Every structure is written in C-alpha cells, then in structure tokens.
Amino acid sequence: MDPELVKQRTAFLKRAKANPGIERKKRPRQDEADDELDRLDKLDKKAKSERVSQMFDYKSTSGTSQYKFSILSKIVRYMKDRHLQGDTHSLNIQEILEETGQTDAGPKIRHWLANEALPNNPKIETEPGQFFKFRPKYQAKDRKSLRRLLEKYDQESLGGILEVDIKESVPNAEKHLKNLNDQIIYVRRPQDKQRVIFYNDKTFEFKVDESLQKLWRSIPLEGTDEKKIDEYLEKQGIHAMTTMGEATINRNHQLSTYIRHVLAPRQNFVKNRYFHTTSYCAEIVPFKLADIGEGIREVTITEWHVKEGDTVAQFDALCDVQSDKATTQISSRYDGIVRKLYCGIDDVVLVGNPLVDIEVEDEESSQSQIDFDDQVISKSSQEPAEVSSVEQFTSGGKILATPAVRRLAVENSLELSEIAGTGKQGRVLKEDVLRYLNNFTAKPKEVASPTPAVPKSVETMKPSTFVPSTPAAPLTADKKEPIKGMKKAMVKSMTNALKIPHFGYKDELELSRLIETRNELKSLASKYDVKLSFMPFFIKAASLALLEYPQMNASVDEKCENILYYSNHNISLALDSPQGLIVPNIKNVQNLSLLQVAVELNRLISLGGEGKLGQDDLSGGTFTLSNIGTIGGTYAFPILMPDQVVIGALGKLRKIPVFDENENVKVGNVMNVSWSADHRVVDGASIARFSNVWKNYLENPESMLLNMK
16 A cells, blocks of 8 residues: 555544544445445556545545535624624523524524534534533633733743634624733734734843854744844844755753743744744635525625625635525635635626635645535425414413523513514514613604515505606616626526416405505504515405415416415515516515515615615515505516416506495596416416405405404
8 A cells, every 4th residue: 555645644644533524425434445445456646636636635625515504604703793792601502593593494404503503613612511612712702801811921921812813702802902001012923924912021031042053943922013023133134035944053051931932833923022033825726706695606796795805704604696596605614814706796607616615724724624525415305394383472472582582571671472573473583672662761752664675565555656767777788787686586486486277366455444544554564663564464464364365375386286375475576676677575474464565665775776685585485465555556467486376466556436335426546456267277266256256355354353363
C-alpha cells in the first residue's frame, strides 16, 4: 500500500474526528475501506490521485439542501439576537420554530434540527430534554467583566480577541467598548482586515534581550505605529525583515524570564501581539448554489448583501435570489473574506454553479464549517414539507405563546387571552404584548398597515372612481427581454391549467349587511393595530363553506385516477405585485379567527409588495380567491391553479337599484363572483350549492360569526 496514501487517509480521519460537522457522511466499514485502498494500488498515478481526491476531499461532494440551511441560519441568528437582548433561557424545538415563524417545517426537518443540526452546532448549547440556547464564545455581561476578560488575556499572554466575537457574546458591546476608551487597543489582522481588541497595559515596557538582537523573528509590540517600529528597527541595526534561519543562542547565557516567555510557541496573530514576517496562507473556497428544493434548477440574483473584500461569518446573508416560485436568501457557510462575485444583479445562476469565492484561513477552518448531506436532496425531500395543522390553542386550552412571552405577560399582570396574536395560527409574540402595553399608556390610534404594492381591498360603500395608473414611458425602439422569475412560473402553470376542462358559474351578492358589520368591527380591530378589509370575510366564509363541501378543497393526480381531500384550508390569494402575479396562501384558515386572518392577509400583502414572500407562503395552497374587482371589472374567467379544483374571482362592489322583500326599490351594494371548477371531478350542481352557502354567510354575516370556531 502506498505510504503516502495511508498518510493522507490517516490525516483526513484525524482532522474529521477533531472537527465534527452538523451532518457527516457515514464512515464505510473497515473492510470496505481496505478493499477500496487495495483497488487504488492497481490504478496508475493520475487515476489514483483523482480517486483519492474524490474519497477524501469534502469539497468534491455535490450540493445540498439550501432549504435546510436557511432554516438553521434563521434559528442561529435568532438565538444570537435573543442572547444579546438578555434573554438567556433555553427553548425547545417547537418554541424555536414558533418564535422564528417556521412552524411549517415538517417532522423530518424537526428531527434533524433537534438531534443533529443544533446539538452539533458550535454556536448552540444543548441542555437536557432537547432545550437549546445560544453559546457565546466569551462570558461577559457588562463593561467591567469585558475589561477583566481582556486583562486576563493580556496577563496570560493569550493576546487579543476578535471584535466580531465580542459583539456576538456581550450585550451592548459597542457601548461597553466605547466606554473602555483608552483601556483597549484596536489592531487590524492583516489576513482578513478584522479588528482585534487588546487590553492596553500602560505598565508595559518594550525590551529586547541583547542576545536576541538581529536574530529574532518576532517580538511583542504595543500598538501598530509603523513609524515607531521603523525607528526601533533602525536603532537595532535591522534593515530588512527576512528569514534568517533558526536563531543561535549562547546556551550559557542566562535569558531573562520575559525573553523565555517570548520564545514560547505561538499560535496566530489573534492570540499574540507579534510583529512577524511569516507569510499568511489562506484558501479560496468557491461557494456554490446548492439545491434549494421544489425541483428548482436556476435562480435570478435580485440583490447582493456583500461586495468583494467584505468579511462574512457563518449564516451572514450573501444575496437574495428569485426562482420561479419564491424569493430566497442565500447564507454563508464560511467565516472569511469575499474575494470574487461570479454574477451580477439579474444574472441567472444554475444550481451547482459558484456564487462567490470566500477566502478562509486554512483548510481545517473550511472543513470545520457546517456540512450538510453529501448528495443532492432526494426526490422525496424535494417535495414541499408537509404542512402540519397547528391549532390556535393547545389541547389544554392554552393560547400558543413561548415561555418568555408568558413570563412577560405575568410580570405585567396581563391575560394572554386579551391579546391578539399576530404570529402564525394566532401565536402571541413578544411584540404583541409590548404593543398591548403601549395601548394602556396612550390613546389607541388606528395605525395604517404597511402600504402594499398590490391593490387594496374594497374599503367603502362608495363605488371607486377609476384613476388611471401612470403610463410607462413609450418605447422608441423594439425591445426584447427574457421571460424569467414569476413570469416564467406563470407561463408554466397557466399552460398546464388550460389542459383542464373548466366549468364556469357566476352569481351576485347583496352585501349591505356585511358593510354594516365590517364598519362596526373595523374600529375594534384598529385597537389591535389591524387593518380589517372585506377580504378576511370572503376568506373565512369560504372556509366555512368548505367544511360542508370538502370536495372543493381537493386535488387530483396527473392521470385523474385519485382525489386527495385536504384537511387544512390553505386559501390562496391571487395578488398583483411588481414581480407579476403571485399567489401566496393563508395556512389553516379553519383554525383562525377573523382577526387572525386579517393579520396574516396584511402580512402577505406587505411582503408581496416588497418581493420578499418565502417558499412557505407560496406553496401548499388548496383553494383560491382572486379579488380582481379592486382593479375593475364585474365578471372574470379565472384559471385554475395547479393541484386545485376550484377558484373564485370577485368583482367590484357596485351601487345599483334593487328590490327589497316588499318589492320597494332601494340602493343595493352588489358584488359579482365568477367561479371556475375542474369539471372532471366537480359538477355544476355542487359548485352552485357551495356558492350558495358561501353567499349566505356573506349576505347574513351574523350566521357566519355564529358558526366560527
């Protein structure tokens, strides 16, 4: 067996054992490994080298699930923010996912997080019972403890501490560092330009033993004043900083204790204040676009968060990408310096192609980064995560909230049942409690929701006056542009949808009583800073009707041989956005109150206008409504969404003369609805009955309120 090969293998196994990743490829059995090495002996030198590279170089493995990495990066960032805010109690997986708004993560993801990703993450501390909290690199809580920490490092000759590590470990670090003033010194590390903080020992005296003059390789220095360094070197007769070989010292000469300490082995620039001539060795690691799931093979760069020369850490945002399904943020897996950007804004990148080059300190540091599955995620894992039905209340009847939120409520003598939760499925968040407290000290004001880029829902009984939008500048020449992003997704989905035989059904609704009910509830909703339009009523009425006609909340397989009835009412909303048609959905509407539906609707509209809707918001819809009437039009012919069997288009609200029960003419507030259904599985009578139930709930809103859970 080739001794060099055995040496490489032993070194790799030793390094891998010392730097465990979050997920590691299973080690082969010893006999299999020996057989592989025996086969290598029979290969020529070139083939052997290539095979060894494939066996032992982790960078040769294929891309992995960016979806899993994005979930983990959000959790790590959130846990760090909690720590810096002074919230140090531990959380379990359910509480972490609730507070980070990722409750749609399936059971496989939850198991992976609880048993592999978080326990093996160096920035997360695991406590008994699968509870987790952030693990700071340094234990310091205030200015005094930070000063003592830096002083300890100086006294024990441990050198300085990276500023970024202090800011990750110490709450209000910038304030404390500013207050320390001249008690600390900032030094820039030459290899990556990061700032290192040293304790400024004013009793320090610069001395060099005579026996070491002109022979030393490095000496301790105070500060980085290059002019003073040059002056000192000139006085000592040193005119060039070159390697002179090992220093020969007279062993009979009694060295001072200080010089003996200087000659002790050192690790790197961060741990010691040394002026040296050792060349810095770094490694350039190409960061490739991994498979982000959902069968996506290419994305478009929409925004860069870094530029060449920037320093990044694990989980820092690199860029935002737009696929044909959602906008995703790509996070770094390495600590280092960005050396090259491979593409610009609006460039298309294929999965597996490099995004950036990151310079890491050495090979070991690059291998110690988070390492996910060695293979591209399997077909089963590319499917959307199963959306679990999370009830608004637990089985014990308690409102969903984390221990931190419950403690905050108890400290302020508040009942969680009185607070409107704005989290998914009505979870009460910390911000909800603080907002509720503020309402006691100030008169509640109606706070407008974020201005969406999509058309607003119908606001008043008055017919809207048509205001033409600002026309685009006229083209002076023919223009050609590629179809990509959301437009490309629309091309694909609409082409497939038109292969389905559509059945149309139209009706009209008289909504005068709904207008009165909404006006009464609008002022109550404003006390919770929630904008209440008509759309939440339409959505909730649809969910109540789906309880009676579950065949409308279904899908059929490609060959139309089986029908899948969905238990969750994930109602999609067709919205007009700057990126084109987007169809996010509100999850589990059957478990939400009217107010909770309004909160979720406002969130989707706001994110849609900013182009920041995530994959969770855009996938998993089971039934669709399109409020085309806010733009104009009375009737429409809506096209079915993939994997759904019914869609409804809502026309504009109009004032027209109608007859009352006594055949007297009165002013009516009428809205038309246009339904389309998959005529292979939904017949005309069924869609008519479903529409009548939905219509009755809206024309008689009292019955809808009575039937809500």
